Amino acid sequence: MYTTIICAIEVGDEGKKVLSRAKKIAKKFDSKLIVLSVLPYSLLPKDYQKELKENAIPEFEAFIAETGISKKNCLLKVGKPYEVICAMAEKKEAELIILGTHSRTGLSSMIGSTANAVANHAHCDVSLVKI
Numbered sequence: 108m109y110t111t112i113i114c115a116i117e118v119g120d121e122g123k124k125v126l127s128r129a130k131k132i133a134k135k136f137d138s139k140l141i142v143l144s145v146l147p148y149s150l151l152p153k154d155y156q157k158e159l160k161e162n163a164i165p166e167f168e169a170f171i172a173e174t175g176i177s178k179k180n181c182l183l184k185v186g187k188p189y190e191v192i193c194a195m196a197e198k199k200e201a202e203l204i205i206l207g208t209h210s211r212t213g214l215s216s217m218i219g220s221t222a223n224a225v226a227n228h229a230h231c232d233v234s235l236v237k238i
Contacts, residue, residue, distance in 0.1 A: 115206040117144065
């Protein structure tokens with residue numbers, strides 16, 4: 108059903124929970140799993156974005172090393188998270204995007220802004236993991 112899955116995460120305990128769920132789904136469907144982490148920016152100069160990414164690489168690589176996922180299937184990008192996630196899903200021809208969403212109260216806060224944007228703009232299925 109799903110040959111390629113994108114799992115969008117933030118490095119940390121919440122990312123581990125989302126990735127754990129994604130690994131189970133990928134195993135069930137014998138899918139290729141691509142892990143994507145996006146460093147958000149707010150109109151930062153390009154040189155600062157590059158420095159931000161370079162500083163984040165060691166933490167990202169250490170996180171990935173713990174997961175047992177091949178580094179070739181792991182990506183660290185800088186940009187607007189929902190745009191990067193949706194673009195990468197199209198580029199990799201993913202049929203499913205998995206990402207986390209925080210629990211908040213109130214109807215308007217059911218899913219986070221990134222999760223909401225991905226769900227509304229993705230050209231494939233989206234699965235949200237409650238974190």
